[in-house]
Amino acid sequence: MPSIRSSVQWFCTLxxxxxxxxxxxxxxxxxxxxxxxxxNDASRNPTQLWVEQGLEIWGTPDKKGACVDCHxxxxxxxxxxxxxxxxxxxxxxxxxxxxxxxxxxxxxxQDYKSLxxxxxxxxxxxxxxxxxxKTFNLKPSPGHEAQWHAALNAGAQEFTQxxxxxxxxxxxxHDQNIGKQMRADVISPGHPTGFPIFKxxxxxxxxxxxxxxxxxxxxxxxxxxxxxxxxxxLELFLKVRAQxxxxxxxxxxx
Amino acid sequence: xxxxxxxxxxxxxxxxxxATIEARWSAAHPxxxxxxxxxxxxxxxxxxxxxxxxxxxxxxILEADLGTAMTSPxxxxxxxxxxxxxxxxxxxxxxxxxxxxxxxxxxxx
Numbered sequence: 001m002p003s004i005r006s007s008v009q010w011f012c013t014l015x016x017x018x019x020x021x022x023x024x025x026x027x028x029x030x031x032x033x034x035x036x037x038x039x040n041d042a043s044r045n046p047t048q049l050w051v052e053q054g055l056e057i058w059g060t061p062d063k064k065g066a067c068v069d070c071h072x073x074x075x076x077x078x079x080x081x082x083x084x085x086x087x088x089x090x091x092x093x094x095x096x097x098x099x100x101x102x103x104x105x106x107x108x109x110q111d112y113k114s115l116x117x118x119x120x121x122x123x124x125x126x127x128x129x130x131x132x133x134k135t136f137n138l139k140p141s142p143g144h145e146a147q148w149h150a151a152l153n154a155g156a157q158e159f160t161q162x163x164x165x166x167x168x169x170x171x172x173x174h175d176q177n178i179g180k181q182m183r184a185d186v187i188s189p190g191h192p193t194g195f196p197i198f199k200x201x202x203x204x205x206x207x208x209x210x211x212x213x214x215x216x217x218x219x220x221x222x223x224x225x226x227x228x229x230x231x232x233x234l235e236l237f238l239k240v241r242a243q244x245x246x247x248x249x250x251x252x253x254x
Numbered sequence: 255x256x257x258x259x260x261x262x263x264x265x266x267x268x269x270x271x272x273a274t275i276e277a278r279w280s281a282a283h284p285x286x287x288x289x290x291x292x293x294x295x296x297x298x299x300x301x302x303x304x305x306x307x308x309x310x311x312x313x314x315i316l317e318a319d320l321g322t323a324m325t326s327p328x329x330x331x332x333x334x335x336x337x338x339x340x341x342x343x344x345x346x347x348x349x350x351x352x353x354x355x356x357x358x359x360x361x362x363x
Contacts, residue, residue, distance in 0.1 A: 043264035046327050049282045053260035118258065118282075203326040204282070 010149065013156040016171070017241050026248050030188040035200075039252045047125060047198045047250035050118075050205050054126025057119055066110055067123070074130055081131040082247065085232045085239070087144045087151070094151050094232035098124055098196075098207045115226050121205040124196050125250040132249040136239045151229075155237025158230055164221030170234075185254065191242035192235065194251030201254065208235055259283050263345055263359040271338050271363060278331045279306075279345045279357060285326035301350045303328055310334065311341040336361060 028039060042048055058074050059065015071077060085094040095103070098115045101123050105112045112120050140148030159170045173182065174190035181187075195208040206214075212231050216223045224230050260282050267275030281303065288300025302324065308316035316332055334343070340361040348354045 043266050043278050044280075044329070044331075046280060046282070046329075048264075049260045049262055049280060049327060052262050053282075118260075122260070203285075 006149070006153075009153045013153050013237075016156050016159065016175075016237075024191070024242075024245055025189055026191060026193050026245060027188050027253065028194060028248055028251055030186050031252065032254070035252050035254065045252065047196075047205070047252065050122045050125040050196070050198075051129050051250065053118070054122035054124075054129075057122055058126060066105070066108060070108075074126055077127055078131045078134055079137070081127045082134050082137040083139075085236045086138075087141055087148050089144070092147075093229045094236055096208065096232055096235055097127065098209060099227065099232075115207055115209050118205075121196050121207060124207060125205065128195065128247060129249040131247050133246045135246055136243050138236065138240050138243070151233045152236055152240060154230070155233035155235070158234050159237055164216070164219035166219040166221075168219045170215070190238060191245055192238045193242055193245050194248040194253070196250050197253045198250065199253045205250075259353070259355060261345070261347075261355060261357040263343065263357045265334075265359070265361070269336060269340075269361060269363055271336055273336050274333050275336060276331055277308075277334045277343060278329070279308075280327050280329045281347065281355070281357075282327040283349065285322075285324055285328060287322040289322070299350075303347045303349045305348045306330060307346045308332070309344045309346070311337060312344075336363070339363065 028036065031039060038044055038046075055074070057066050058071075059068035061068065067074070081097060084100065085096040087093075088095040088099075098120055101120050102112055102115065102117075105120070110119070114120070162169045162172075170190065173187050177187050178189050179186060192208055195211070196205050197211060198205050199211075209226055209231055212234055213223050213226065262280055264278045265275050266278060267273060269275065283303050284301065285303065286298045286301045288298070288302075290298050292298055300322065302322055303320055306316075306318045306320060307314060315334070318330065320328070340363045343359050343361060345357040346354070347356075
């Protein structure tokens with residue numbers, strides 16, 4: 001029997017999910033016409049550089065790579081990609097796809113130093129590209145329901161918590177002001193369907209971890225360390241909020 | 255050969271003998287202009303791809319000296335006439351640190 005407190009929390013989380021569902025639009029819908037053209041043209045799209053590098057790292061049956069021995073084709077992992085972040089018994093916290101790539105790489109003796117390592121991003125881009133069109137499929141793993149729900153609630157709490165010198169919470173822009181102008185940008189609902197992203201202002205690729213940290217910087221709050229549990233909780237909440245939207249694969253952002 | 259800098263070469267247009275297509279080459283090189291500073295205020299040394307050579311079937315068809323205004327990732331598009339029987343297009347590059355690389359793509363008719 002769930003306690004009253006957790007039921008109330010769960011109800012609040014559901015309520016918070018509502019605006020995200022009403023404005024179910026991918027971030028690509030907010031790209032300028034030029035960027036959208038670039039996004040849709042695979043021969044010019046810079047994210048393809050990382051996807052191709054990912055394919056090379058992965059390897060093929062005739063050409064040895066880092067991943068092909070255990071995982072066969074990258075296409076077979078389509079469904080697994082949609083299930084992150086998930087609860088890790090080993091780490092006792094949520095892990096996302098990049099965490100999993102890092103863990104795999106460590107086990108197989110590759111030296112990838114961080115979540116934003118080019119090779120990690122390349123593999124993430126490849127896997128997300130293959131999962132294009134699928135929807136997020138987030139469920140607690142059996143036996144860890146309580147931890148999963150607690151993490152989701154913590155994510156919802158973080159989404160509505162005012163932070164930083166700007167004293168803003170995520171929902172002030174990404175729920176209440178969707179479609180309005182914020183300086184040169186149009187505010188999107190913040191659905192994380194297009195990660196990893198190639199952000200023009202970074203002149204490079206970045207994972208959702210980096211993007212969320214950039215949000216903390218944007219509202220002038222203390223920036224959590226890469227891989228912090230709070231970032232994973234927020235990612236889980238955002239992906240549950242975006243359930244039903246197709247994954248766009250690696251995408252361009254301004 | 256540099257393994258850490260992914261490059262790619264794509265073609266747009268009809269791959270037919272005599273047709274003019276566009277070849278699109280890009281490289282995820284950091285292209286540090288030499289004007290920027292790091293978090294401690296130290297200048298980041300210039301490191302850009304300064305020379306690009308394009309060979310079609312081992313014949314030099316384009317040589318470019320790039321400057322610091324090039325974007326990262328570098329993107330270079332140029333027209334190309336498809337030779338009879340297709341062939342091999344090679345893009346060779348060199349940067350300020352002395353790294354060199356090559357991107358090869360076959361023109362298959």
